[in-house]
Amino acid sequence: MPPTTGNPERRAAICDAVFELLGEVGYDRMTMDAVAARARASKATIYRGWPSKPELVMEAVEHRYGGAMEPPDTGSLRGDLYAQLSAVCTAACGADGAVFTGLLTAATHNGELAEVLYRCTYETKHSMYESMLKRAAERGEVPEGTSAELLHEVLHAMVTSRRMWQNGPLDEAFMARLIDGVLIPILQRG
Numbered sequence: 001m002p003p004t005t006g007n008p009e010r011r012a013a014i015c016d017a018v019f020e021l022l023g024e025v026g027y028d029r030m031t032m033d034a035v036a037a038r039a040r041a042s043k044a045t046i047y048r049g050w051p052s053k054p055e056l057v058m059e060a061v062e063h064r065y066g067g068a069m070e071p072p073d074t075g076s077l078r079g080d081l082y083a084q085l086s087a088v089c090t091a092a093c094g095a096d097g098a099v100f101t102g103l104l105t106a107a108t109h110n111g112e113l114a115e116v117l118y119r120c121t122y123e124t125k126h127s128m129y130e131s132m133l134k135r136a137a138e139r140g141e142v143p144e145g146t147s148a149e150l151l152h153e154v155l156h157a158m159v160t161s162r163r164m165w166q167n168g169p170l171d172e173a174f175m176a177r178l179i180d181g182v183l184i185p186i187l188q189r190g
Contacts, residue, residue: 011063013039014046018060022099027106027113032056054116057103061120064096071128077136077187081179084132085155089170092163101164126152133187143190151187158182 017038021030032053036046050056072083091097107114129148136142158178162170 010039010041010045011059014041014049014056015060015063018056019064019096019099022057022060022102023095026102027053027057027110052112054110054113057113058116058120061117062124065091069125069128071132071135073135077132077139077141078179078184080132080136081155081183082175084128085159085175085179088155088159089175092159093170097163101160104160104164121156122152136187142187146187146190151183154186155183 014035017035018030021034021038025034030053032046032050033043035041035056036043039046046056050059072080072087074080074083092100103113103117107117126148129152133142133146133148133151137144137146155178159170162168162174168174
């Protein structure tokens with residue numbers, strides 16, 4: 001990861017500017033110069049800290065959502081899935097949901113952005129799903145070795161698809177259907 005500015009307030013202002021611009025103009029039209037102007041930072045600060053736009057976006061995403069997360073621990077797989085899915089749906093329904101939808105769309109034709117988003121949103125969060133399933137296996141809720149990759153991919157694919165196609169709310173009914181009708185049956189098969 002590229003070095004970032006040493007000043008936490010400056011870093012926060014830059015990361016906030018990235019999200020504001022992504023929401024206003026999208027990834028393709030957001031420029032490093034526009035970020036500098038919005039954050040009231042010099043262009044040199046931006047280019048010295050982040051040599052590419054995808055790396056700047058990754059920094060903003062990590063600033064906003066952190067790196068690796070502790071998995072929810074409610075005492076049951078269903079409870080853990082509900083807690084995690086609730087957090088994902090809340091984020092997807094907010095202003096940042098539109099930003100991520102735009103980033104995912106842009107990533108389909110920008111390999112560097114796709115790689116950065118994968119590292120930032122998949123690799124750094126994956127251990128959380130592994131821990132969740134390890135605990136579930138210890139409780140006898142799923143077989144040992146149940147695929148965290150499958151859980152991660154299916155959960156996020158379903159939320160992303162529903163968000164992108166706007167084919168219904170990301171509400172309690174959606175979460176219950178996804179958990180009870182898709183996730184738990186798939187995970188219990190191992």
